[in-house]
Every structure is written in C-alpha cells, then in structure tokens.
Amino acid sequence: MSTFAAKDSPTNLVELSVSELSGSIKRTVETAFDHVRVRGEISGYRGQHSSGHAYFCLKDDRARIDAVIWKGTFPRIRFRPEEGMEVIATGKVTTFPGSSKYQIVIESLEPAGAGALMALLEERRRRLAAEGLFDQARKRPLPFMPHVIGVVTSPTGAVIRDILHRITDRFPVHVIVWPVKVQGEGSGEEVAAAIRGFNxxxxxxPVKRPDVLIVARGGGSVEDLWSFNDEAVVRAAADSRIPLISAVGHETDWTLIDHAADIRAPTPTGAAEMAVPVKAELDAQLASLAARLRGCASRHMEHRRQAVRALVRALPSLDQLLALPRRRFDEAAAGLGRGLERTTVVKRRSLEQATGGLRLELLANRVAERRRFIGEQILRKERCLERHMLKEHSRVSRAATALSALPARLTGHLQRERQHLTSLMRHADTAVSHALTKNRSLMGAQDRILQSLSYKNVLKRGYAVVRDAEDRPLTRAAAIGAGQALAIEWADGRVSAVAGAEAATVPPPTPATEVPRKKPKPAAVSEPPKQGSLF
Incomplete structure (x- = not known):
C-alpha cells in the first residue's frame, strides 16, 4: 500500500529507508561536529563497564548529552571521571542509529579550571580522611638506623642526586632507586606500583627489602603535582608496611600523599636528613657513652668489692658451721646399729607370717587346673586341625571334580594343577604333623617341669611327709599330740602310726619366735593330691 501511495503522490522527494536516513544523519553530525570541546558536569558515572568502556552523561542546568569513553582511550585520560565533577571534554559527536540518540565520544578530559581542580582535591581529601587513611594512629615511627633505603622518583632529575649526596654526607647506606614518571599521563599508576613493589x-x-621509603619530586604547579593526589597513590602509601617519607614539592606544596605518609619532609633533601642520622655525631656520642660506662663500671666494682669485704668479716668460722651437722651425723651413726637390728626382726616376722600362709593344697590345685587347661587346649587344637583337614580335603575333592569336567584341551593344565594341589596337601599334612609334634614336645616339657616341682621327687631322696587324720601335712612337732593318729608317706607308699608320749614333751616355741597358726580348714577333697610343693 505504501508503494501505491508513493506512485500517486505528486511530490518529487526521494524515498529513503530508515537505515539510509539514520546513516545520513550520522554522517552529517560527524562531519559538522568532528572535533568539539564541551563543558559540563559528569552524571551517572558508574566506572568502567565489563567491556572496558565507560558510559555516562554531561549536563548543565538546561540540557544533557550522552558520553562514552572507549576502552582504548581510557588509559590515556589524565583525570579519572568522578560523579559530579565539572570537566571539559574534547571529542567528536556521533549518533547511535539503533535508538535515534546522539552522543559525544570523548578523546581527552580535564577539570574545568583551577577552582574545580581544587574543589575536586578538597572533596577527595575529605572522603579519604573519612575512611581513616590520614589518622595519626596508622603512622609508624622511622627506623633509627636503616640499612637499605628505597627511593621512588625520576632517575634523571636533580632530586635523586640531592638525596644521594645528602645520605652520603650524613651516613652512607645502600640506596635502591625505583625509577618512575613524576608528571604526566600514567605517572600516578607508576608511583603506586613502585610503593607496592617495594613492599x-x-x-x-636477592634485592633487599628497604627499611624506609622516600617518595620525592621537585616543586611545581598543582597540575604538575597532581599525580601525587591520585587516589591509587594515596591508598598505596597508606597500605605500605614500610615506613614512608613524603617529599613532594617545596615546603609550601601540599599533596594528598603528604597526609597518608608516615612523615612529611619539606624538601627531598630534608627527607634524606630524616632517613639517616649523622655518623660523626653518633661516633662522638658513642665515645662519650663508652667513657661514662667505663667510669660507672669501675665505681660499681669498687662498691661491690667493699661490700664483699664487709660480708666476709661477718661470716662464721668453718668449725661453727660444721658443729651442728657433725653432731647430727654422730647421733645418726650411733642409732644405725639398733635400727638395723629392729629392721631385721620386723622383716623376719613378716617373712614367717608370709610363709605360714603357704599351703601345699594351693600349689596342687593350681597345677591340676593348669594341667586341665593344657589338656583342653590340646584337644581343641586337634579338633580344629581335624576340621581344617576335612575342609581342605572336601575343597580339594570339589576342585578335582570341577576340574575333571573341563574340556580335554585343558587336561595338561589340570594335571599340573592336580600335582600342585597334591604337593600342597602333602605340605599341609607335613605342617600339621610338625605342629602336633611341636605341641607334644611343648606339653612334655611342661609336664617335666611339673614333675620336677612335685614333692614325690623329694620323697624319692629319702624324705617322708607326715599327715594328720584329716590328711593335712604336719610341719612342726609341737602340733602333734600324744596318741594322735598319723599317716607317714614315703616314695613307695604310706604307713599308719600313732604318736607316742614323747611327742607331748617337746617344748613349745618361745613367744618371741612363735607364729600364730590359724585353725586348719577341712580339705576340699578327700582324695590326697598327687603332687605338692617342695615346701
């Protein structure tokens, strides 16, 4: 329908598409405003986009225009844009056909006059001070005698020569220079990187870390010293772990790094004087202190010597000091023999009481329990070995049955495996036989030990055991009464006997050596034990 209307229209205007019209407007604007300078206030600045470009607006009290700084242009901008900052932007005007808008592509940016620059400086100072970067509590004292000094300055100016000359005159130390630009584009980043690099x-x-840093530059205008008002430089100085001296400009020049530094020097030469002491003055002071120290030491030794002489006169003689210890020693030596006799009597009584509690039945019962335990262990091991052998025989039989069902092409391999299994069975039988033999030998050795402890071996040497009617062994003649039934056991048998009248005439033990004897308890079993103790 639009084509039909165009044919019927009496006008001679050329028909354009939207893209053609937008392109024509773009070329016209870029040709007419290819290089302009615009003054305005920055609005809507949020920093660089993830793409690296920066988008914001420039405005005044009646109008506004969109602005953009491309990623490649941003590093060349001398002053970083900030919200509310009045600037003068240089660039060209272009349009954006996608939204029918026009914008200025900024190629350079500068503050709008010295008044605006100072306002920006004051606003930045207040903001950084509010963050606590200028607090006195953050500042560190300078080392009294640094070994290494780091200097951040231009390597070609007169500042570095003044610093080196002054340090050499006062106290020669090792100086490391980090060369940077102190004016112009990118100088602030270089100074901040140098401070962080030293830290x-x-x-x-291999390169020693400095004990103190000096950031120095000669005098100049506000624009010349603007790099030292850069926020990155101020933050690097405040974060420095090394004490930092700021020596930027002359005595009347102040920059933001002077507030963040640990100490401000009026000139670079003054910074060198603050960093190191005067060696000649230190030598003179050391000589004076050494003389005073020698005098004090001499007087102190004389006072000590007099005090020692006075103490020596007050000390008692050697005989007086040793009289009391010598008397205590004599008394202890005199009582040593009596104490030894009393200790011997007490120990003898304790031994008799301990031996009185030993009974033959206890050892016999323990030997019998041990023999039963060993017999049970042997039976348990034999049953375990039998079950293991039956299990192995069953497993081998099942394996042989399974192997016989394999194809004929595995006959050779099965024959080798069968021979290996037969060998393993022989080895198992041999191991079981050896284990049984070893256990039997161990049991025999233990049985021989038990037999050697049996009282019957003592009886074979001609001794006899006298027992009462309750079959308890009698160890003392005083315990036998006249007419008491006795049983005397020799190695080949027992004989019954009756105690005669002579047994009653045996004198009883004296009270000093008599050991109280508890009333014997009846035997637990009526059958006499087969083994006993040598006691």
Missing part, C-alpha cells in the same frame, strides 16, 4: 620484596631475597 612485596622478600626480606631475604
């Missing part, structure tokens, strides 16, 4: 040096690396 990142290892303490034991």
């Amino acid at each position: 990142d040096l290892p303490t034991d690396g």
Whole structure:
C-alpha cells in the first residue's frame, strides 16, 4: 500500500529507508561536529563497564548529552571521571542509529579550571580522611638506623642526586632507586606500583627489602603535582608496611600523599636528613657513652668489692658451721646399729607370717587346673586341625571334580594343577604333623617341669611327709599330740602310726619366735593330691 501511495503522490522527494536516513544523519553530525570541546558536569558515572568502556552523561542546568569513553582511550585520560565533577571534554559527536540518540565520544578530559581542580582535591581529601587513611594512629615511627633505603622518583632529575649526596654526607647506606614518571599521563599508576613493589620484596631475597621509603619530586604547579593526589597513590602509601617519607614539592606544596605518609619532609633533601642520622655525631656520642660506662663500671666494682669485704668479716668460722651437722651425723651413726637390728626382726616376722600362709593344697590345685587347661587346649587344637583337614580335603575333592569336567584341551593344565594341589596337601599334612609334634614336645616339657616341682621327687631322696587324720601335712612337732593318729608317706607308699608320749614333751616355741597358726580348714577333697610343693 505504501508503494501505491508513493506512485500517486505528486511530490518529487526521494524515498529513503530508515537505515539510509539514520546513516545520513550520522554522517552529517560527524562531519559538522568532528572535533568539539564541551563543558559540563559528569552524571551517572558508574566506572568502567565489563567491556572496558565507560558510559555516562554531561549536563548543565538546561540540557544533557550522552558520553562514552572507549576502552582504548581510557588509559590515556589524565583525570579519572568522578560523579559530579565539572570537566571539559574534547571529542567528536556521533549518533547511535539503533535508538535515534546522539552522543559525544570523548578523546581527552580535564577539570574545568583551577577552582574545580581544587574543589575536586578538597572533596577527595575529605572522603579519604573519612575512611581513616590520614589518622595519626596508622603512622609508624622511622627506623633509627636503616640499612637499605628505597627511593621512588625520576632517575634523571636533580632530586635523586640531592638525596644521594645528602645520605652520603650524613651516613652512607645502600640506596635502591625505583625509577618512575613524576608528571604526566600514567605517572600516578607508576608511583603506586613502585610503593607496592617495594613492599612485596622478600626480606631475604636477592634485592633487599628497604627499611624506609622516600617518595620525592621537585616543586611545581598543582597540575604538575597532581599525580601525587591520585587516589591509587594515596591508598598505596597508606597500605605500605614500610615506613614512608613524603617529599613532594617545596615546603609550601601540599599533596594528598603528604597526609597518608608516615612523615612529611619539606624538601627531598630534608627527607634524606630524616632517613639517616649523622655518623660523626653518633661516633662522638658513642665515645662519650663508652667513657661514662667505663667510669660507672669501675665505681660499681669498687662498691661491690667493699661490700664483699664487709660480708666476709661477718661470716662464721668453718668449725661453727660444721658443729651442728657433725653432731647430727654422730647421733645418726650411733642409732644405725639398733635400727638395723629392729629392721631385721620386723622383716623376719613378716617373712614367717608370709610363709605360714603357704599351703601345699594351693600349689596342687593350681597345677591340676593348669594341667586341665593344657589338656583342653590340646584337644581343641586337634579338633580344629581335624576340621581344617576335612575342609581342605572336601575343597580339594570339589576342585578335582570341577576340574575333571573341563574340556580335554585343558587336561595338561589340570594335571599340573592336580600335582600342585597334591604337593600342597602333602605340605599341609607335613605342617600339621610338625605342629602336633611341636605341641607334644611343648606339653612334655611342661609336664617335666611339673614333675620336677612335685614333692614325690623329694620323697624319692629319702624324705617322708607326715599327715594328720584329716590328711593335712604336719610341719612342726609341737602340733602333734600324744596318741594322735598319723599317716607317714614315703616314695613307695604310706604307713599308719600313732604318736607316742614323747611327742607331748617337746617344748613349745618361745613367744618371741612363735607364729600364730590359724585353725586348719577341712580339705576340699578327700582324695590326697598327687603332687605338692617342695615346701
């Protein structure tokens, strides 16, 4: 329908598409405004986009225009844009056909006059001070005698020569210079990187870490010193772990790094004087202190010597000091023999009481329990071995049955496996036989030990055991009464006997050596034990 209307229209205007019209407007605007300078206030600035470009607006009290700084142009901008900052932007005007908008592509940016620059400086100072970067509590004292000094400055100016000359005159130390630009584009980033670089040096690396830093520059205008008002430089100085001296400009010049530094020097030469002491003055002071120290030491030794002489006169003689210990020693030596006799009597009584509680039945019962335990262990092991052998025989039989069902092409392999299994069975039988033999030998050795402890071996040497009617062994003649029935056991048998009248005439033990004897308890079993103790 649009084509039909165009044919019927009496006008001679050329028909354009939207893209053609937008492109024509773009070329016209870019040709007419290819290089302009615009003054306005930055609005809507949020920093660089993830793409690296920066988008914001420039406005005044009646209008506004969109602005963009491309990623490649941003590093060349001398002043970083900030919200509310009045600037003068230089660039070209272009349009964006996708939304029918026009914008200025900024190629350079600068503050709108010295008044605006100072306002920006004051606003930045207040903001950083509010963060606590200028607090006195953050500042560190300078080392009294640094070994290494780091200097951040231009390597070609007169500042570095003044610093080196002053340090050499006062106290020669090792100086490391980190060359940077102190004016112009990118100088602030270089100064901040130099401060952080000195702080990142290892303490034991090939390049020694400085004990103090000096950031120095000669005098100049506000624009010349603007790099030292950069926020990155101020933050690097505040974060420095190494004490930092700021020596930027003359005595009347103040920059933001002066507030963040640990100490401000009026000039670079003054910074060198603050960093190191005067060696000649130190030598003179050391000589004076050494003389005073020698005098004090001499007087102190004389006072000590007099005090020792006075103490020596007050000390008692050697005989007086040793009289009391010598008397205590004599008394202890005199009582040593009596104490030894009393200790012997007490120990003898304790031994008799302990031996009185030993009975033959206890050892016999323990031997019998041990023999039963060993017999049970032997039976348990024999049953375990039998079950294991039956299990192995069953497993081998099942394996042989399974192997016989394999194809004929595995006959040779099965024959080798069968021979290996037969060998393993022989080895198992041999191991079981050896284990049984070893256990029998062990049991025999233990039985021989038990037999050697049996009282019957003592009877074979001609001794006899006298027992009462309750079959308890009698160890003392005083325990036998006249007419008491006795049983005397020799190695080949027992004989019954009756105690005669002579047994009653045996004198009883004296009270000093008599051991109280508890009333014997009846035997637990009526059958006499087969083994006993040598006691």
